[in-house]
Every structure is written in structure tokens, then in C-alpha cells.
Amino acid sequence: MNVVVSHWSANVAVLVAYAVAAVAHLLGMRGAATGTGRPGRSRPASPVGEAVTFQAGLLLVLLALVSPVGYWSQRFIWVRNLQDVVLAIGAPALIVLGAPWLPLSRGLRLSGRLRWPEPGGPEPVSTELASIEPAGTGRTAGPAGGRNRERWHAWPVLIAVVFSVVWWGWHLPVLFDAALRSPAVYAAEVVSYLIVGTLIWLQLAGSWPLRPRSGPVHRVVLVVAVAASCTVLGIVQAFSSGLAYPAYRGFHHHDLSVIGDQQLGGAVLWVIALIPFSIAAVALLMRWLSDEESQSLATGFDRLLKPPKSAWPSRPGLR
DSSP, rough: OHHHHHHOOOOOHHHHHHHHHHHHHHHHHHHHHHOOOOOOOSSSSSHHHHHHHHHHHHHHHHHHHHHHHHHHHTTOHHHHHHHHHIIIIIIIHHHHHHHHHHHHHHHHTTTTTTTOOOTTTSEEEEEOSSSSOOTOOOOOOOOHHHHHHHHHHHHHHHHHHHHHHHHHTTHHHHHHHHHHOOOOHHHHOOOOHHHHHHHHHHSSSSSSTTTTTTTTTHHHEEEEHHHHHHHHHHHHTTTTSSOOOOTTSSSOOTTHHHHHHHHHHHHOOOOOOOOEHHHHHHHHHHHHHHHHHHHHHHHHHHHSSSOOOOOOOOOOOOO
């Protein structure tokens, strides 16, 4: 019980960032409920459920940094890896599923600067990096716009590569140990995890008014690739017999050796990181199967309702 109630941190920067994001989101949700300052049309999902999901994601980030998890991550490698999974995978997933973009833009008074769908307008915009552009730019979709859309198909792959590079990079011994010694490096690690985690989940799940451009099958491939990258890193740590992170050598591990701590950390990266990705892959496969079944059923109805063509050739002049 002492482990739970002790070693809480009062990191001012983290607490301020959390308060700003949470309050801005709640103010934006209140504006949506009263119908004031609404820059876009109504969402298809439950706003209350999305709000709870987003606030849960924010709270998860806060707990990962100021709770005893943050303290013990400075002393145990496996806790540090668990914190990394929460910051780069778990919390961003909840944030994206919470679809906070419209409420945050209202709460932070950014509605007039961002170009959101108009009421009764087109479907949600895709999650390309250039999808949300300042209002009034007057960009039109012509032949060049078509070429740009083809070029943006590479963004999901690029984001997956960037996520893997950031994930592996921060687990290299030099950066892993540097984040333990330097608060600035540690802050950069946390921010980069949240950014790349949010970007990768935006490519996997719908987050109103943003939507992934790729279809369910392509997104499953993306999930498998990213999950494989996390798994390989976990396997490397779990079966390593040499000390990779000497900065953790000075802490008293009691019943757990530093090498055992490192191998347990590898198991965390190997197993825990797979849970949200596996859930996403199953959900996407079910979505794909549902779409295929619906398309097949619609094609069958079309064939039944469409009158068959006559086998006899038509004669000119006859009606």
C-alpha cells in the first residue's frame, strides 16, 4: 500500500498542461451542448462517450508521469518500459478515440483558424497532414489536387516508419540513459511519444472529423508492421544477457537483478504493447468483413431488382 500512496510528483509543467487540455476540452464540449461556437456538424458517435474516453486518455498520461509509476520508472527498467507503452500507445489510442479536435478548437478559441466541415457539408476529412488548413486559403481540387491526393497515400507508411524510429531510438542505451539523467531529454521523449502515438492512431481509427484514408485491410497491415517493430524490440531486450542500460546499475533492485529487470522490461514491450494493437487489428478485420458482406448483399439485391436483358436482338424501328 505504501508503494501506491507514496512517491507522487508535483511536476508543475505536467499539471499545467493537463489542466489546460482538460479544461479547454470541457469548455468546448459545453459550447457544443449549448449550440454556441459550433464550427462543424453533429458527430455520428456519442459526444459523452467520446468526452469520457479523451479525459481518460489525458488522465492516463498524467498518472504515467506524476504517480508512483513516474518515480519507479527512474529505478526499474520494466516500469520505464511500461510507462513508454502507456505514453506512446495506450494513452494516444484513448485520445484519438475521444475525438477531441472540435471541442479543443472551441475551448482554445482556434475554431476560426482551422478549416472544419461545415454543417450539412461533406464527410469528415482524411487524416493527412495537410487536411486541416487555415480557413480562407481558397484551395481547390483540380488535376494538381488529384496528384497531391495520390502523394498523400504515402503518409500512413511514413508515419509508421517515424513511429518505429522514435520507438527504437528512445530505447537505444545512449538515449535511454540520457533521459534518466536529464529532465530536458526526458521531456523531449515524453512529447515525442505522445505526438507519434497520436499520429499512428489517427491512421488506424476514425477520430471525428478526421478519418483514415486507407481501407481496413491496409490499416491491418499497418497495425501488424508497427506491432512487429515493438515485438522485435521486446524480444531483443527479453533475451539479452548483457547490460544495455548501465545508468540503472546504481539502484538497489533487491530481489531483482539489473539483467533480470532488463529482461522483464523486454517482456513488457513484447506483450503489453501487443494488446492494444491486437484489439485494433481484430476491430479492423471485423469492419472489413462487415463491409464485404454488405457489399455482397447489395450486389445480390441489385441483380434481383434489375430486369434481365432480352436474348433476342432488337430490330430497328420497333419500339
